[in-house]
Amino acid sequence: MSPSDDAIWTSLPVPAVVLDPEDRIARINPAAEGFLMSSARAVTGQPVWDKLAVDAPLEDALARARRDGSPLF
Numbered sequence: 001m002s003p004s005d006d007a008i009w010t011s012l013p014v015p016a017v018v019l020d021p022e023d024r025i026a027r028i029n030p031a032a033e034g035f036l037m038s039s040a041r042a043v044t045g046q047p048v049w050d051k052l053a054v055d056a057p058l059e060d061a062l063a064r065a066r067r068d069g070s071p072l073f
Contacts, residue, residue: 009029015031016031017032019068022047025048025051027040063068
């Protein structure tokens with residue numbers, strides 16, 4: 001990320017998580033650190049589903065976001 005991109009990433013007021021192709025946490029912003037009650041260093045490389053529980057089927061939504069290169073909110 002460029003310095004300006006990094007500044008935007010860290011200033012986002014909502015938790016943001018970037019996943020790798022195997023659904024491991026690649027990056028989180030400071031709001032996500034607070035939300036997950038863990039540091040970025042502690043969760044990077046961890047399976048997202050070990051850190052986040054969602055009571056909804058997300059497999060199709062994740063596949064669509066990856067296929068289209070779009071974010072998932």
